[in-house]
Amino acid sequence: MSLYCGIACRRKSSWCYRLLSTYVTKTRYLFELKEDDDACKKAQQTGTFYLFHSLAPLLQTSTNQYLAPRHSLSELERLLSKFGQDSQRLEDSVLIGCSEQHEAWFALDLGLNSSSSFGASLQKLEMETELQGSFIEMRKALFQLNAKDASLLSMAQALLRWHDAHQFCSRSGQPTKKNMAGSKRVCPSSKIIYYPQMAPVVITLVSDGTRCLLARQSSFPRGMYSALAGFCDIGESLEEAVRREVAEEVGLEVDKLQYSASQHWPFPNSSLMIGCHATVKPGQTEIHVNLRELEAAAWFSCEEVATALRRKGPYSQQENGTFPFWVPPKLAIAHQLIKEWVEKQTCSSLPV
Ligand SMILES: [Zn+2]
Known part of the structure; x- marks a missing residue:
C-alpha cells in the first residue's frame, strides 16, 4: 500500500x-x-x-x-x-x-x-x-x-x-x-x-539556577510579569535570537538553552511564539534593564513564582500599596514555561 x-x-x-x-x-x-x-x-x-x-x-x-x-x-x-x-x-x-x-x-x-x-x-x-x-x-x-x-x-x-x-x-x-x-x-x-505568514518570536524564561527572571512592559496589565520575548531578526537562528534578546533586554549572557514548546499567538498580528528555558553564565546575575524595551525586570524565588501562578489577574485594586504580582494565564505559553520551571524546583509551595 x-x-x-x-x-x-x-x-x-x-x-x-x-x-x-x-x-x-x-x-x-x-x-x-x-x-x-x-x-x-x-x-x-x-x-x-x-x-x-x-x-x-x-x-x-x-x-x-x-x-x-x-x-x-x-x-x-x-x-x-x-x-x-x-x-x-x-x-x-x-x-x-x-x-x-x-x-x-x-x-x-x-x-x-x-x-x-x-x-x-x-x-x-x-x-x-x-x-x-x-x-x-x-x-x-x-x-x-x-x-x-x-x-x-x-x-x-x-x-x-x-x-x-x-x-x-x-x-x-x-x-x-x-x-x-x-x-x-x-x-x-x-x-x-x-502564503499566509507568522512572525517568529522567541519567549525565554531565564534562570540563574535557583531564581527566575521575569519582566514587564508598560503596556502589561498592572502587576503582571512575564518571560522575556522578542521578534527574531531576519537571518537569525532560534539560538541567536534568544541570546540577543536576553542580552538586549536585561544585559545578561545566556549559557545553556533548552527548547520547550511553541504556540500561535494572534496578538498583535499573528506570531509563532517559540518557548525556551535559558540559564545565565555563572556569576552573571546583575540585571541591566533596557528601558527602551522594558519597564522593569527582577529575579523571583520559586515560592514567589508559585504563589503568582495561582493568582488570577488582572487586578483593579492594590494590596498593601502595590498591585499583586501575577503571571499570564494558563492559555499563554509564558504560563506554561513558568509552571515547568516551578515544577523542576524544590520549593515548598508545590503543587502549583
Ligand atoms: Zn503581481
Missing part, C-alpha cells in the same frame, strides 16, 4: 483509509481541500461556518465561558440574503479545519472587505440579534474560550486578517486572488504566490 493512498482513496469505506489513523486521514482531507478549489467548494455544502465581524468572533455566552457557534451553509445563505449580500461573499471564507467525520469548518468575516453597506456597523447589531450572539473582541474573548475554540478562532482570525491585508500584489500592484480554501493568494499578473 502506498503511503499516499489516503489522498487518492476518497471513499471512507476503502480499506486503505481504515489503515490510516484519524489524524492522518483528516490531514490528507484538508490538504486536498487546500489544493482543489472544486473539492473545497463542495465541502462548503456540508461544512459549517464560524462568523466574525471586523475580526471579532461571534460568540454566545454560557456559564462563565464563551461558546463559538457554527452555522450551516443554508443558514448562512439565508443570513446573507436577509442582509442584502450576494452569496458570492462565501468565496471570502477560509478553511480552518474539519471534524473527525470530515465536516469542513470555515470562517467568514461579515464586516471586512465589504463593497456594499453590509459591513456597516449599524448592521452589526442587527446581525447579533439575528444570530443570538455578540461579536466580541478577540483580546476579551480568548481567555474565556475552551482551548480548542481559542486555538481555532485565533487561527481563523489570523487568516482572515492576512487576506484582508494582502488584497494587492506588492510587486505589480494588481489585485491578488485567493484560492477557495484561503491557503494562498495569487497575482494573476506577475504569477507571484503569497
Whole structure:
C-alpha cells in the first residue's frame, strides 16, 4: 500500500483509509481541500461556518465561558440574503479545519472587505440579534474560550486578517486572488504566490539556577510579569535570537538553552511564539534593564513564582500599596514555561 493512498482513496469505506489513523486521514482531507478549489467548494455544502465581524468572533455566552457557534451553509445563505449580500461573499471564507467525520469548518468575516453597506456597523447589531450572539473582541474573548475554540478562532482570525491585508500584489500592484480554501493568494499578473505568514518570536524564561527572571512592559496589565520575548531578526537562528534578546533586554549572557514548546499567538498580528528555558553564565546575575524595551525586570524565588501562578489577574485594586504580582494565564505559553520551571524546583509551595 502506498503511503499516499489516503489522498487518492476518497471513499471512507476503502480499506486503505481504515489503515490510516484519524489524524492522518483528516490531514490528507484538508490538504486536498487546500489544493482543489472544486473539492473545497463542495465541502462548503456540508461544512459549517464560524462568523466574525471586523475580526471579532461571534460568540454566545454560557456559564462563565464563551461558546463559538457554527452555522450551516443554508443558514448562512439565508443570513446573507436577509442582509442584502450576494452569496458570492462565501468565496471570502477560509478553511480552518474539519471534524473527525470530515465536516469542513470555515470562517467568514461579515464586516471586512465589504463593497456594499453590509459591513456597516449599524448592521452589526442587527446581525447579533439575528444570530443570538455578540461579536466580541478577540483580546476579551480568548481567555474565556475552551482551548480548542481559542486555538481555532485565533487561527481563523489570523487568516482572515492576512487576506484582508494582502488584497494587492506588492510587486505589480494588481489585485491578488485567493484560492477557495484561503491557503494562498495569487497575482494573476506577475504569477507571484503569497502564503499566509507568522512572525517568529522567541519567549525565554531565564534562570540563574535557583531564581527566575521575569519582566514587564508598560503596556502589561498592572502587576503582571512575564518571560522575556522578542521578534527574531531576519537571518537569525532560534539560538541567536534568544541570546540577543536576553542580552538586549536585561544585559545578561545566556549559557545553556533548552527548547520547550511553541504556540500561535494572534496578538498583535499573528506570531509563532517559540518557548525556551535559558540559564545565565555563572556569576552573571546583575540585571541591566533596557528601558527602551522594558519597564522593569527582577529575579523571583520559586515560592514567589508559585504563589503568582495561582493568582488570577488582572487586578483593579492594590494590596498593601502595590498591585499583586501575577503571571499570564494558563492559555499563554509564558504560563506554561513558568509552571515547568516551578515544577523542576524544590520549593515548598508545590503543587502549583
Ligand atoms: Zn503581481
